[in-house]
Amino acid sequence: MRYIEPHAHMVSRTTADYEKIAQVGCEALCEPAFWAGYDRASAQGFYDYYRQLTEYEPARAAKFGIKHFCWLCINPKEAEDAVFAREVMSLIPDFIKKPNVLGIGEIGLNKNTRNELAIFEEHVDLAKKFNLPILIHTPHLEDKLKGTRLILDALNNADVDRDRVIIDHVEEHTAPLVLDQGYWAGMTLYPESKCSPARAIDILETFGMERIWMNSACDWGISDPLAVIKCALEMKKRKHSSEVVDQVIFENPKAFLSQCPNFSL
Amino acid sequence: MPTKKDIQDLYFMDSRFKLLEIASFLDRVERHDGEADFRHEAFMKALMAMQNPPEGTSRAQAVHLAFSDHSTQPAESATIQFAFGAHHEEDPS
Numbered sequence: 001m002r003y004i005e006p007h008a009h010m011v012s013r014t015t016a017d018y019e020k021i022a023q024v025g026c027e028a029l030c031e032p033a034f035w036a037g038y039d040r041a042s043a044q045g046f047y048d049y050y051r052q053l054t055e056y057e058p059a060r061a062a063k064f065g066i067k068h069f070c071w072l073c074i075n076p077k078e079a080e081d082a083v084f085a086r087e088v089m090s091l092i093p094d095f096i097k098k099p100n101v102l103g104i105g106e107i108g109l110n111k112n113t114r115n116e117l118a119i120f121e122e123h124v125d126l127a128k129k130f131n132l133p134i135l136i137h138t139p140h141l142e143d144k145l146k147g148t149r150l151i152l153d154a155l156n157n158a159d160v161d162r163d164r165v166i167i168d169h170v171e172e173h174t175a176p177l178v179l180d181q182g183y184w185a186g187m188t189l190y191p192e193s194k195c196s197p198a199r200a201i202d203i204l205e206t207f208g209m210e211r212i213w214m215n216s217a218c219d220w221g222i223s224d225p226l227a228v229i230k231c232a233l234e235m236k237k238r239k240h241s242s243e244v245v246d247q248v249i250f251e252n253p254k255a256f257l258s259q260c261p262n263f264s265l
Numbered sequence: 266m267p268t269k270k271d272i273q274d275l276y277f278m279d280s281r282f283k284l285l286e287i288a289s290f291l292d293r294v295e296r297h298d299g300e301a302d303f304r305h306e307a308f309m310k311a312l313m314a315m316q317n318p319p320e321g322t323s324r325a326q327a328v329h330l331a332f333s334d335h336s337t338q339p340a341e342s343a344t345i346q347f348a349f350g351a352h353h354e355e356d357p358s
Contacts, residue, residue, distance in 0.1 A: 080343050111343035112334075141348040145333040173329035198276060199325065205266075206323070237275060239267050 001232055003249040005029040006257070007106075007135075007168060007186060007215030008225065010057055010068070011036075011049070017218070017225045022064035024229045027250075028265055029061060030257065032071040032106035032135050037220050039078055043087045046074065050091060054098035069263060071105035071135045072096065079119035080111075089122065096130055102260040103127060105135025106168060109147040112139060117150060124158045133164040133260050135186075138174060141193065148174045152181060164259050168215070169194055175207050184256050188217040189227035197231035201238055209244060213253045287312075307332055307351030 002025045010018065010031055021029070031053055040046060053070040061068035072095055074088040095101060104127040109116045127134045139147035148167070155165060167178045168186035171194065178185045187203060188194040195203070200214055216227035224230070228249055235245045257263040267275070291308075294301055311331035318327035334352040 077346050110346065112340055113343045114339045114341060116343070117339050139348070141350045142332050142334050142352040143348050145329070146336060149337070150339060171329060172323060172325040173333070202325070239271070 001025045001229060001245065001249070002027055003228055003232065004213075004253040004257070005216060005225075005228055006213050006253040007032060007188065007217045009034055009217065009219035010061070011052055012220035013218060013225060015060060015063075018061055018064045018066060021225050021229075022066055024226060026066055026229075028067040028069065028257075028263075030069045030071065030102060030253075031057060032137075033073050033075060034106060034137075034219065035075045035077040043084070043091060046088045047091055050095045054095055054100055058100050067265065069100045069102045069257070069260070071102050073104050073107045073123055074119070075106065076108050076110040076116045076120065076137060076139075079116050080113060082115045082119055085115075085119045086122070089119075089126065092126065093130070096132070099262055101262055102257065103132035103134055103164075104130075106137040107134065108137035108151060109139050110137075110143070112143055112147045112150055117154060120151070121154055121158065124155065124160060128158070128160065133256075134160065134166070136165065136167045138167060138169045140169075144169070144171065145173055148177055152177060152183075155183075156181075166213070166256055169217075170203070171195060172199070172203060172206075175203050175212075179207055179211060184211045184213070187212065187214050189214060189231055190217065190223055192222050197227070197234040200231055201235055201240075204235075204248065205238075209248055209252075211252070211256075212248070213256065214248060303353045304349060304351045311351075 005021060005026050008029050008031055010029065033049065033053060050072060058068040072092050074085045079085040104123050107120050107123040109120060124134065136151060138144050138151065151167065162182040166184035166186050169188045170178050170185045175185055187200045189197060189200055204212065214228050214231055216223060216225055218225040232245050232249050294305060311328045314327040314331040315324045318324050332351045
């Protein structure tokens with residue numbers, strides 16, 4: 001089966017993982033900028049990270065025939081210090097010119113604070129200034145509902161083009177909020193949190209197969225780089241046709257990502 | 266689309282297993298010393314919500330809502346970076 005992995009943190013994964021996802025049909029992979037599991041000590045740490053996302057990872061993926069794309073930002077977990085966050089954000093315009101950059105992401109909220117929200121809004125302004133799509137992280141667990149609502153309010157105030165915004169990590173209680181307002185939605189398949197394959201398919205069956213994608217968000221935590229293809233197999237067990245599976249794991253991400261000037265297969 | 270029986274064939278054993286895990290978890294908490302924190306009450310509330318979801322709300326949504334922070338204003342600051350899994354009213358963040 002062909003598929004696009006629309007959200008994976010390959011800086012945390014081995015080269016063997018690239019080989020595995022290539023073997024099961026991954027044609028392109030998108031890597032949002034995120035938290036490294038610790039707070040970086042300086043903006044220079046982000047400069048090196050952005051080089052990794054725009055130079056090193058595309059080369060590593062290309063060895064297996066996978067096209068690698070990335071999204072740039074300072075993630076919300078490190079955005080509580082707004083002065084530091086703005087220093088990091090000042091690096092982004094120089095990297096936007098790199099050929100594998102899709103847009104601004106994964107921005108969003110973590111603990112739903114005023115500073116996180118201010119930096120989120122400044123990222124949205126940056127995306128609008130450069131006419132780029134936006135990938136949004138919604139908070140974890142008990143913070144997700146409130147964070148999703150705050151994000152939707154901020155996006156509404158910013159008057160963004162909803163066709164070019166994807167709000168990720170939706171679950172049963174937030175998927176309808178996102179989709180009903182005309183945004184794209186992403187579901188993350190994790191072994192211990194977010195969505196299981198069975199629940200992700202429930203969400204597809206309940207809220208529709210349009211404007212939604214699935215991702216593994218594989219990173220340094222407990223996660224599975226093969227999660228998307230495993231969920232596709234689960235869809236087949238649930239009697240979804242090959243065409244429907246292809247729409248969800250290939251055509252949908254392709255349709256959204258094709259709005260990014262640098263995306264091509 | 267699969268029938269109800271097809272869904273049972275696919276997921277009954279797995280769900281039965283997970284239900285026993287929940288039952289054993291609650292027994293385990295009860296059997297051990299000390300006081301359970303706010304997560305226990307939240308868990309019990311979520312179990313009740315699952316059994317009696319409000320009109321128009323699925324069981325899964327009811328469980329999410331039972332664990333969620335329903336406040337509407339941004340927090341002044343963050344004192345932690347992680348999430349507990351259940352909202353704590355006294356959480357200063």
